[in-house]
Amino acid sequence: xxxxxxxxxxxxxxxxxxxxxxxxxxxxxxxxxxxxxxxxxxxxxxxxxxxxxxxxxxxxxxxxxxxxxxxxxxxxxxxxxxxxxxxxxxxxxxxxxxxxxxxxxxxxxxxxxxxxxxxxxxxxxxxxxxxxxxxxxxxxxxxxxxxxxxxxxxxxxxxxxxxxxxxxxxxxxxxxxxxxxxxxxxxxxxxxxxxxxxxxxxxxxxxxxxxxxxxxxxxxxxxxxxxxxxxxxxxxxxxxxxxxxxxxxxxxxxxxxxxxxxxxxxxxxxxxxxxxxxxxxxxxxxxxxxxxxxxxxxxxxxxxxxxxxxxxxxxxxxxxxxxxxxxxxxxxxxxxxxxxxxxxxxxxxxxxxxxxxxxxxxxxxxxxxxxxxxxxxxxxxxxxxxx
Amino acid sequence: xxxxxxxxxxxxxxxxxxxxxxxxxxxxxxxxxxxxxxxxxxxxxxxxxxxxxxxxxxxxxxxxxxxxxxxxxxxxxxxxxxxxxxxxxxxxxxxxxxxxxxxxxxxxxxxxxxxxxxxxxxxxxxxxx
Numbered sequence: 207x208x209x210x211x212x213x214x215x216x217x218x219x220x221x222x223x224x225x226x227x228x229x230x231x232x233x234x235x236x237x238x239x240x241x242x243x244x245x246x247x248x249x250x251x252x253x254x255x256x257x258x259x260x261x262x263x264x265x266x267x268x269x270x271x272x273x274x275x276x277x278x279x280x281x282x283x284x285x286x287x288x289x290x291x292x293x294x295x296x297x298x299x300x301x302x303x304x305x306x307x308x309x310x311x312x313x314x315x316x317x318x319x320x321x322x323x324x325x326x327x328x329x330x331x332x333x334x335x336x337x338x339x340x341x342x343x344x345x346x347x348x349x350x351x352x353x354x355x356x357x358x359x360x361x362x363x364x365x366x367x368x369x370x371x372x373x374x375x376x377x378x379x380x381x382x383x384x385x386x387x388x389x390x391x392x393x394x395x396x397x398x399x400x401x402x403x404x405x406x407x408x409x410x411x412x413x414x415x416x417x418x419x420x421x422x423x424x425x426x427x428x429x430x431x432x433x434x435x436x437x438x439x440x441x442x443x444x445x446x447x448x449x450x451x452x453x454x455x456x457x458x459x460x461x462x463x464x465x466x467x468x469x470x471x472x473x474x475x476x477x478x479x480x481x482x483x484x485x486x487x488x489x490x491x492x493x494x495x496x497x498x499x500x501x502x503x504x505x506x507x508x509x510x511x512x513x514x515x516x517x518x519x520x521x522x523x524x525x526x527x528x529x530x531x532x533x534x535x536x537x538x539x540x541x542x543x544x545x546x547x548x549x550x551x552x553x554x555x556x557x558x559x560x561x562x563x564x565x566x567x568x569x570x571x572x573x574x575x576x577x578x579x580x581x582x583x584x585x586x587x588x589x590x591x592x593x
Numbered sequence: 594x595x596x597x598x599x600x601x602x603x604x605x606x607x608x609x610x611x612x613x614x615x616x617x618x619x620x621x622x623x624x625x626x627x628x629x630x631x632x633x634x635x636x637x638x639x640x641x642x643x644x645x646x647x648x649x650x651x652x653x654x655x656x657x658x659x660x661x662x663x664x665x666x667x668x669x670x671x672x673x674x675x676x677x678x679x680x681x682x683x684x685x686x687x688x689x690x691x692x693x694x695x696x697x698x699x700x701x702x703x704x705x706x707x708x709x710x711x712x713x714x715x716x717x718x719x720x721x722x
Contacts, residue, residue: 256704295623364700429691436675508652509652510630510631510653510657511651512655513606513653513654513655513658515656516598516603516606516654516655517606517607520603520607529630529654529697531630531631531653531654531656531657532694536629536630536653536654537630548627549627549628549630550627550628551708553627553630575597585612585649586609586612586650587650587651587652588623588632588633588634588650588651588652588657589627589675
């Protein structure tokens with residue numbers, strides 16, 4: 207059966223060139239980067255070269271890059287580390303209602319230990335308003351953490367203005383850029399970012415690797431202990447092959463950023479138009495402009511998302527939904543609900559996320575298979591009213 | 594974590610039995626709502642204390658659709674009392690099992706049927722008239 211992978215916001219295929227670059231670090235240059243012998247030095251050199259590649263992609267200095275085990279860990283180290291380092295300055299954190307759980311749950315954890323957290327609302331496009339952010343700042347605010355681009359609906363936030371606001375008030379500004387990296391030009395200097403989380407497996411690198419950028423001079427307290435790796439911020443023997451692969455993935459993304467964005471945007475727009483034209487009572491979730499080049503999120507009236515994903519899977523199409531019918535109770539996406547979408551439409555959401563490897567053929571296949579599936583599910587839905 | 598449905602569940606999901614409405618149904622019962630993320634409407638036609646015909650419409654995940662389908666298949670032609678014995682456990686067994694987190698979906702159809710019969714009995718109970 208034909209198989210089409212369109213769940214690239216969940217994870218991506220590792221680029222062949224990335225795999226090739228990683229291989230020697232499994233069984234030839236396999237030393238511990240902390241060791242003082244030729245094996246160790248080889249590994250250490252590879253780490254530093256990967257650090258350069260990651261830094262180049264986001265306009266940072268290599269010394270500002272800390273390798274981690276992924277986006278979630280980067281978010282945790284950043285938020286907890288800033289909170290603990292600034293405890294005597296204040297106890298207030300500002301974030302948004304549509305963050306990834308790695309940010310939301312870390313903030314909730316801090317609330318349990320006495321911090322106050324403001325969860326800013328978003329508009330219908332999923333955008334945080336700058337004036338809401340300005341109004342939320344108090345004398346106690348020590349951290350603003352707002353994601354660069356949303357994982358479900360692709361909204362790109364105006365981080366540069368937010369960063370400027372934070373800097374003006376001497377507040378640390380963190381952004382989760384896991385979804386935007388390699389899909390939006392990003393420069394930490396230009397965008398006034400103090401801390402930034404990224405992950406390797408979202409841009410055709412291996413899983414289990416990520417990085418945290420911490421601007422030079424930012425006070426941050428470690429939350430993991432034992433060994434002093436990554437200048438004490440993320441101790442643990444470095445995952446050298448993974449980091450090498452991550453570096454290569456960043457280098458490739460950097461070299462072909464414009465080309466990738468153009469490719470994905472054009473397929474994205476074709477897919478959005480094709481679906482909305484072919485399927486009545488379907489609406490695009492998320493913005494029309496300043497949207498991730500690889501994100502399509504559409505809700506279909508009277509259709510439940512998980513049933514849709516199952517039916518698509520049966521014809522070889524891998525996509526995802528904001529609807530999760532599990533354990534005792536179904537839940538609709540907190541992101542879609544925050545944009546003001548009704549529960550019914552939030553349950554009926556389909557996220558299709560593209561990559562640089564997505565082809566015209568893939569899009570054509572979705573446009574061929576999706577409309578009859580939606581029609582079939584609607585024909586058995588008590589919520590569907592034929593016009 | 595992801596989960597996997599067995600072939601029988603998939604077969605009912607892809608070819609659900611008894612989908613639709615019954616124009617002159619004796620009872621129409623809806624459980625769930627679009628706000629809960631799953632919703633089932635059951636149409637029942639009774640004759641001589643037997644389930645003569647039954648149809649359904651479901652808004653819900655694959656498990657909700659498959660359990661609705663097999664439930665209608667199982668109660669059709671049975672007496673009301675026999676049909677009332679088809680609980681969610683019986684439905685899950687008949688499907689050859691459901692992933693743990695999907696078991697709750699199998700409550701939908703038996704719940705709707707129970708509510709429907711209860712209402713019907715109340716409405717047709719001579720003592721209540």
